[in-house]
Amino acid sequence: MLSKYDVTIGLEVHVELATKSKIFCGCSTAFGAKPNTHTCPVCIGMPGSLPVLNKKVLEYAMAVGLATNCDITRFSKFDRKNYFYPDNPQNYQISQLYMPICRNGFVEINTCAGNKKIGIHEIHMEEDAGKLIHDEITGNSYVDYNRSGVPLIEIVTEPDMSSEVEVVTFLEKLRLIIQYLEASDCKLNEGSMRVDVNLSVKKRGETELGTRTEMKNLNSFKAITRAIENEALRQIKLLEKGEKIQLETRRWDDVKGESYSMRSKEDARDYRYFPEPDIMPIVISNEWINDIKYKQPELRDEKMQRYIREYSIPKYDADIITSIKHMTVIFEKAVELGGNPKKVSNYLMGETMRLLKERNMEAEDISFSPVNLVKLIKLVDEGVINGTTAKEVFEKIFNEDIEPIEYVEKNNLKMQSDESWLQTVIEQVIAANNQSVCDYKNGKERALGFLIGQIMKETKGKANPAVVKKLLLENL
Amino acid sequence: MKKRISNETIEYIGILSKLELDETEKEQAVSDIEMMLDFFDKMSELDTEDVAPMSHPMANNNVFREDVVTNGDMREDMLKNAPMVLDGMFGVPKTFG
Ligand SMILES: [Zn+2]
Numbered sequence: 001m002l003s004k005y006d007v008t009i010g011l012e013v014h015v016e017l018a019t020k021s022k023i024f025c026g027c028s029t030a031f032g033a034k035p036n037t038h039t040c041p042v043c044i045g046m047p048g049s050l051p052v053l054n055k056k057v058l059e060y061a062m063a064v065g066l067a068t069n070c071d072i073t074r075f076s077k078f079d080r081k082n083y084f085y086p087d088n089p090q091n092y093q094i095s096q097l098y099m100p101i102c103r104n105g106f107v108e109i110n111t112c113a114g115n116k117k118i119g120i121h122e123i124h125m126e127e128d129a130g131k132l133i134h135d136e137i138t139g140n141s142y143v144d145y146n147r148s149g150v151p152l153i154e155i156v157t158e159p160d161m162s163s164e165v166e167v168v169t170f171l172e173k174l175r176l177i178i179q180y181l182e183a184s185d186c187k188l189n190e191g192s193m194r195v196d197v198n199l200s201v202k203k204r205g206e207t208e209l210g211t212r213t214e215m216k217n218l219n220s221f222k223a224i225t226r227a228i229e230n231e232a233l234r235q236i237k238l239l240e241k242g243e244k245i246q247l248e249t250r251r252w253d254d255v256k257g258e259s260y261s262m263r264s265k266e267d268a269r270d271y272r273y274f275p276e277p278d279i280m281p282i283v284i285s286n287e288w289i290n291d292i293k294y295k296q297p298e299l300r301d302e303k304m305q306r307y308i309r310e311y312s313i314p315k316y317d318a319d320i321i322t323s324i325k326h327m328t329v330i331f332e333k334a335v336e337l338g339g340n341p342k343k344v345s346n347y348l349m350g351e352t353m354r355l356l357k358e359r360n361m362e363a364e365d366i367s368f369s370p371v372n373l374v375k376l377i378k379l380v381d382e383g384v385i386n387g388t389t390a391k392e393v394f395e396k397i398f399n400e401d402i403e404p405i406e407y408v409e410k411n412n413l414k415m416q417s418d419e420s421w422l423q424t425v426i427e428q429v430i431a432a433n434n435q436s437v438c439d440y441k442n443g444k445e446r447a448l449g450f451l452i453g454q455i456m457k458e459t460k461g462k463a464n465p466a467v468v469k470k471l472l473l474e475n476l
Numbered sequence: 477m478k479k480r481i482s483n484e485t486i487e488y489i490g491i492l493s494k495l496e497l498d499e500t501e502k503e504q505a506v507s508d509i510e511m512m513l514d515f516f517d518k519m520s521e522l523d524t525e526d527v528a529p530m531s532h533p534m535a536n537n538n539v540f541r542e543d544v545v546t547n548g549d550m551r552e553d554m555l556k557n558a559p560m561v562l563d564g565m566f567g568v569p570k571t572f573g
Pocket of ligand 1: 022
């Protein structure tokens with residue numbers, strides 16, 4: 001049944017920009033403040049207030065446009081999108097409809113099906129809305145306008161994707177580009193990146209696209225994947241039953257693993273867009289575009305090449321570290337503090353990745369100080385602690401950002417090389433493991449490893465493995 | 477004066493504007509809008525062959541502010557006009573997204 005149909009997907013991606021102040025006023029954009037403490041007459045929509053465009057918003061939008069191969073619109077302006085809703089205090093949202101800042105771009109993705117260009121239809125700038133909280137007890141709703149006027153860009157793709165794999169690959173690449181530009185942290189779970197999926201299906205071979213639905217409330221790549229699989233199947237089942245697809249907006253419920261209709265587009269709101277008279281038009285010169293290009297931060301490919309060249313780490317390492325922007329920040333800081341690049345890389349690719357996966361954490365949530373990682377590496381290099389202990393201490397650093405030198409001292413974790421003490425332990429282990437000693441003498445190399453393991457265990461992992469091996473061989 | 481605004485249109489404009497209009501008000505609104513449309517017709521008589529389309533009423537462009545936080549906590553003032561206040565938030569009738 002599935003193989004008889006083609007799936008067509010286009011995306012609308014909202015990204016909150018990393019400016020310090022809002023798009024049209026001098027209020028802070030900092031997350032998590034007390035309700036309405038970041039508001040002023042402009043962002044609560046008082047009559048007579050005058051919005052003025054934050055230049056940084058425009059520059060971030062241009063930077064994202066240039067990095068996604070868009071044409072920059074030389075004469076751009078804002079429009080009003082009219083609708084009544086309490087989270088929108090002016091009763092209109094200042095957005096761009098007729099002359100968006102960027103148009104006609106693309107992002108190239110690579111999947112097992114090969115390379116593919118995903119078209120960017122446009123990127124426009126707009127303001128975010130406030131937050132509505134519903135109170136069951138009083139039966140009222142309450143509004144916090146701290147988020148009202150936080151700058152957004154909306155990236156609208158062409159309907160060029162045909163599977164959830166392509167969608168996630170595209171989004172991961174887009175997110176990385178924006179993170180490298182430092183235009184946003186793009187956290188799906190905190191809403192600084194929001195993805196709406198437009199999806200339709202058609203019988204294979206048909207040229208005309210089917211009726212599409214728009215899916216909202218997708219807070220993770222996993223949710224996006226599940227929602228796409230679910231929605232494609234829902235539409236195909238309806239068509240198989242001879243039913244029609246409704247043009248509508250649906251909301252994904254990730255707990256239930258299903259979506260439900262929010263409102264039909266047929267009685268869609270009439271937004272009555274018209275030119276925004278308060279914001280002056282924007283004229284962009286060649287010099288300005290060149291300046292934005294010149295100031296563009298190092299993107300992933302450049303960084304990867306530089307890591308290989310400057311720090312002599314393998315391509316494999318450079319590839320993994322640069323796949324997460326936050327990882328590159330930690331890596332560069334640690335190297336700057338004197339950490340050996342390859343050793344820092346090993347901790348990031350190995351233990352750090354393992355712990356992230358184990359705890360279901362995002363790399364952005366890493367909170368340890370690079371200086372503590374550098375100190376740990378030094379403790380191993382100087383022979384103060386052995387590898388086993390280092391692994392244990394690193395987990396402490398990862399969890400609580402402890403200072404390793406003091407920690408090792410306090411918990412008595414220093415590597416033990418005292419031969420007379422080790423000799424006693426070795427004699428005990430030999431006495432208790434006659435069979436293994438015998439096996440070793442009969443040529444079973446593996447038995448030696450077992451005996452060393454037993455000795456390490458007896459010394460709570462603190463023994464110097466080189467000394468242990470030397471003494472053990474002398475004893476056998 | 478031509479009659480161009482139907483009853484349905486004025487009802488729809490009322491809904492979009494969140495206004496409840498009685499019959500007299502509807503009639504008044506229809507005649508006001510018809511007058512505006514007549515005025516547009518009058519303007520359409522002008523020869524604009526050589527006039528470039530205007531997309532904004534002001535001649536200025538590139539008016540920006542720098543990305544600097546200049547406002548502090550003005551919550552008390554901002555809430556002065558709120559119809560209802562709870563925990564520093566604006567209270568409104570029950571609304572669902
Ligand atoms: Zn404000």
